[in-house]
Amino acid sequence: MLPAHDDISERRQALEAVALAAAGGLLGALVWRLWGSELQAPPLAVLAVAAGGAFAADFVSGIVHWIADTWGHETMPVFGRRFLRPFRVHHVNPDDFLRRRFLDVNGDVAMLTAPILALAHCLPMRGATGQLLAAGVAGFCATILPTNQVHQWAHQSAPPRWVARLQRLGLILSRPAHLRHHRAPHAANYCIATGWCNPFLERIQFFRRLERAVTRWTGLQPRSDDESFRQVFEPSALLNPPDRPDADGNA
Template sequence: MDMLSTLPRHLDTKDLSNDANSLNVTMPAAAAAAFQLSTNFLNATPVKTDQQILENSMLEDDPNANCQLATATDTKSICYDSQSSPRWGPQHKGAQELANLYSPAAMCGIITADFGSGLVHWAADTWGSVELPIVGKAFLRPFREHHIDPTSITRHDFIETNGDNFMVALPILAAVAFNFLTKSPADIQDHYPISAYLFLCSIFVAMTNQIHKWSHTYFGLPRWVLFLQDNHIILPRRHHRIHHVAPHETYFCITTGWLNWPLEKLRFWSGMENIIEYLFGCRPRADDFKWAQKSQ
């Protein structure tokens, strides 16, 4: 049986063949019929009518006019009066509230963690001695070992690598969590910037040594870690090599490394060393040099 004979009578087969020919496509009769049916259906039931689009869309030539069409038959737009709320634009209440939710505090938290890692790293690399009681062997010894054997950190387990930093970060994270669980929504909103700052700062502080360990790991890293390193979201491996050029006097920030270049250009660390050496007579990295020069 010819498929065209099954079509509704109001469809003209000549029209169908003309539509197919206009597309420069050779169609069988059934395909041409299906094409015409789908075209008629879409034309009869559009997703949005032209009038609906005009009434509910922002005018491209005047996006902040806050105007709307008066009626479906009147295509001339009229603006809201001064007592009405704008439909869109910078004066819209929702737009204002959403804009106020943005806060640079979170980014400042990450930058603070990066600077903190640099400050601690610089102080431990540059000053003090392993012979100092308590802090010498417990705190300064790993920094001296790291410059002589940089890959030693890759042989440490998670607890040995991150335990100290987590002890600093966990109480702050616990306080932030407690506030979110006990405060009212209004209080949480009022203190959101400082909460975001403390949260991200603590997270990055907690993960600093793990990030540092990854910067010395050249095999078997997960793809997501490589992605973060390659996009300099965390400390990249190639970037950290600069610090491990003797005498280890620059690029101390080891969380993200974002601050290393600007601090170096400002001569921040060398300036601090000159001030301390002038005031107290201490020579920078004297203990580090002593351990690096041991031959027996």
């Protein structure tokens, strides 16, 4: 059968629920503080920095996605099962992602985002520097927090109407844009928050150049376990599973 994402325990669900509530509350409070402060920086500068934070979040989503898709093995301690395996499973069985619950989809990102937002509340709001930094963090976190949810919507053939409108406006990742990533060898359009960075990064071959640099420096080969994963889990392999050796080593 096709692989599936691992189910999460009730304890982890509770932790992720707390993280989501904390991240959402901290983000709302940061925006409220910024909105209620007497702006020392030009409003257009605040908006520009917030937009820059959103672009940065999209770029970071691409870097993380590229690392998880390209390097390492799911047998690696700690990171393999929790971080790498879901990405490898997703390429072979994209529909499994559509069955994931809200907490499972969004909890991990919330646990990483909440501490950033907590630190952002230490920024002073009385000067232009603090306000601009707060705007950048708010733009970054408002974009990175729902990244996996946006990713899930990009796989839905009929997302909610308001989501489809945001996709058509180019404010979040669209289904056609993301489907380009799901063509083997899954080596394009890595950015999955808004997708804004993808055209430029593809034009300059950013990730391919980065892969060549990593291989040159380390000797590691990108996507080295893709073929073995594909042989076991692609539909044709499921219909005709590869022979497994018996106890004497005979296939």
